[in-house]
Amino acid sequence: MTDAFIYDAVRTPRGRGKQDGSLHEVSTLGLATTALKAIKDRNKLDTKLIDDVVLGCVDPVGEAGGDIARVAALTAEYGDHVPGIQINRFCASGLDAVNFAAAQVMSGQHDMTIGGGVESMSRVGIGASGGAWPVDPAIAIPSYFMPQGISADLIATKYGFTRDDCDAYAVESQKRAGKAWEEGRFKNSVVPVKDVNGLTILGRDEHMRPATDMQSLAALKPSFVMMAEQGGFGAVALQAHPEIEAVNHVHHAGNSSGIVDGAAAVLIGNEKAGKAAGLKPRARIRAFVNIGSEPAIMLTGPVDVTKKLLAKSGMKISDIDLFEVNEAFASVVLRFNQAFDVDPAKVNVNGGAIAMGHPLGATGAMILGTALDELERTGKSIALITLCIGVGMGTATIIERI
Numbered sequence: 001m002t003d004a005f006i007y008d009a010v011r012t013p014r015g016r017g018k019q020d021g022s023l024h025e026v027s028t029l030g031l032a033t034t035a036l037k038a039i040k041d042r043n044k045l046d047t048k049l050i051d052d053v054v055l056g057c058v059d060p061v062g063e064a065g066g067d068i069a070r071v072a073a074l075t076a077e078y079g080d081h082v083p084g085i086q087i088n089r090f091c092a093s094g095l096d097a098v099n100f101a102a103a104q105v106m107s108g109q110h111d112m113t114i115g116g117g118v119e120s121m122s123r124v125g126i127g128a129s130g131g132a133w134p135v136d137p138a139i140a141i142p143s144y145f146m147p148q149g150i151s152a153d154l155i156a157t158k159y160g161f162t163r164d165d166c167d168a169y170a171v172e173s174q175k176r177a178g179k180a181w182e183e184g185r186f187k188n189s190v191v192p193v194k195d196v197n198g199l200t201i202l203g204r205d206e207h208m209r210p211a212t213d214m215q216s217l218a219a220l221k222p223s224f225v226m227m228a229e230q231g232g233f234g235a236v237a238l239q240a241h242p243e244i245e246a247v248n249h250v251h252h253a254g255n256s257s258g259i260v261d262g263a264a265a266v267l268i269g270n271e272k273a274g275k276a277a278g279l280k281p282r283a284r285i286r287a288f289v290n291i292g293s294e295p296a297i298m299l300t301g302p303v304d305v306t307k308k309l310l311a312k313s314g315m316k317i318s319d320i321d322l323f324e325v326n327e328a329f330a331s332v333v334l335r336f337n338q339a340f341d342v343d344p345a346k347v348n349v350n351g352g353a354i355a356m357g358h359p360l361g362a363t364g365a366m367i368l369g370t371a372l373d374e375l376e377r378t379g380k381s382i383a384l385i386t387l388c389i390g391v392g393m394g395t396a397t398i399i400e401r402i
Contacts, residue, residue: 001106001107001108002105002107003271003284004102004103004105004106004268004270004284005268005269005283005284005285006266006267006268006282006283006284006372007043007269007277007279007280007281007282008039008043008267008279008282009189009264009266009365009369009372009373010035010038010189010190010264011190011191011262011263011264011265011366012031012034012035012190012191012192012193012202012263012264013193013202013203013262014205014206014207014258014356014357015122015193015202015260015261016207016258016261017120017122017258017260017357017359018122018259019122021122021260022193022201022206023120023122023261023262024122026120026201026261027123028057028118028119028120028124029063029068029071029072029075031120031193031261032055032068032072032076032118032263033076034193034263035263035264035265036053036076036078037076037077038191039114039265040078042191043267043277043279045267045277046277047077047079047082048081049111049273049276049277050078050114051082051083051111051113052085052101053083053085053101053113053114054069054084054087054101054104054113054116055068055069055072055085055097055115055116055117055118056086056089056092056093056094056096056097056118056362056364056365057087057088057093057118057361058090058091058093058126058360058361059119059124059126059129060086060088061128062123062124062128063120063123063124067085067086068086069084069085069086070084070085071084087100089395090389090390090391091326091328091358091360091363091387091389091390092290092364092387092389092394093364094117094264094361094363094364094368095288095363095385095397096395097115097116097117097365098115098116098364098365098368098397099115100115101113101114101268102115102268102285105268105269105273106285111269111270111272111273112267112269112273112277113268113269114265114267114268115265115268115365116263116265116266116365117359117362117363117364117366118262118263118264118361119261119262119263119359119360119361121259121260121359121360122259122261123261126259133145133390143295143296143391144236144237144240145295145296146233146237146298147231147233148298148299148390149251149329150224150228150236150237150247151237151296151298152224152251152256152328152330153222153237153247153249153251154237154240154241154244154247154297155297155300155329155331155335156331157244157248158244158297159331161330161331161334163248163250165250165330166250166255166329166330166331166334167214167254169255169354170255170354170355171212171214171217172344173327173348173351173352173354173355174208174209174210174211174212174354175351176350176351177210178210178351178355179210180350181204181205181208186205186370186373188373188376189369189373190205207258207260207355207356207357208351208355208356216254217255220253222249222250222252223251223252223256228249234246234247240296241297250330250331251329251330251331255329256328256329256354257326257327257329257358258353258356260357260359261359262357262359262362262366263359264366264369265365266368266369280402281402282372282401282402283372283375283399283400284399284400284402285397285399286313286398286400287309287312287313287397287398288309288396288397289305289308289309289395289396290395291304291305291308292393293392293394295392296392297392298391299328299329299331299332299388300332300335300392300394301386301388301392301393301395302325302336302386302387302388303339303340303394305386305396306340306396308396309384309386309398313398317340320346320383320384320398321375321378321380321381321383322371322383323336323342323383323384323386324347324348324352324367324368324370324386325347325387326353326363326367326386327353327358328358328387328388332388333347333348333352363387364385364387364395368397368399371383371385371399375399380401381401382398382399384396384397384398385397385398385399
């Protein structure tokens with residue numbers, strides 16, 4: 001099987017996913033185009049070498065619909081010959097897009113591809129594409145459907161994480177993200193979003209609150225109590241997990257991922273294509289897998305998929321130098337660390353989605369780029385990137401710095 005190398009990775013800043021967010025004026029197409037143009041321009045890339053563009057997008061409707069990858073390749077001036085495909089595996093869409101693009105190279109069918117993702121949560125809105133799972137009794141009832149926030153609270157209850165545990169994790173995420181920006185750790189990957197006049201609209205993640213402390217978080221009320229009590233989902237949680245006497249509601253806006261806009265792109269190719277483009281590889285994709293996990297508790301997929309990936313790759317948890325575990329909710333990462341007895345100093349060392357936000361379809365590609373930058377900054381070798389996924393799934397990828 002052919003090696004798939006990572007030649008570059010870029011992302012936009014994350015803008016607040018609300019109407020007053022800086023990127024609200026930028027269309028989904030504009031965000032995706034920014035990432036693709038950055039890959040092309042800074043690598044002086046001959047786009048005749050690009051065989052495909054794969055972009056994740058969780059709500060591909062309205063302006064984000066109609067195969068956003070193909071039209072973004074056109075507006076980024078890649079040429080008519082470059083195809084594109086949009087994929088959706090919920091929160092892991094961006095990472096799976098990278099994995100799909102890598103698989104095309106590894107199989108020998110393509111020589112150079114781009115994987116990435118885009119989401120404008122301020123313009124399209126979370127859940128805009130709908131779906132059967134929450135509304136069709138044929139699947140909602142037997143799978144114990146409940147909103148993700150209640151599943152996160154269920155994880156905290158089941159595995160013994162308190163409100164203070166989750167808040168302390170959130171404070172650390174904010175501090176790490178703030179420090180990473182102060183020290184310029186994202187400078188190699190973040191490309192500004194500009195207007196038609198070339199003026200910068202946003203050049204820095206704007207969701208962060210690095211001054212967050214335990215006292216400020218303590219003032220926030222749990223977000224999912226009403227859903228649990230009035231919506232009946234608390235009872236559903238107890239039916240799914242009868243070993244739990246009552247769900248302890250610990251999550252709120254301050255220890256959950258932020259709603260933001262953004263895009264990312266990762267350039268992948270075999271050795272021959274890289275030489276043709278005059279590029280040196282930055283990393284090699286060693287392995288990736290997907291898995292299904294329990295739909296009700298939903299967000300434990302990173303644990304299950306990491307076990308599968310380690311077995312598939314013949315590696316041990318101790319072989320991994322750095323971990324990027326998407327911070328959908330604080331309890332997701334706390335459970336991952338608990339399951340593998342991982343040193344927290346190796347996990348999300350530059351902060352995560354609690355601090356910077358989670359632009360659904362783009363996040364997986366973004367945090368892979370973050371892992372790559374950190375490997376290079378520290379001189380370390382191996383990183384594992386993983387995300388929890390709606391309806392109970394997990395995706396994970398291992399990369400090795402060249």
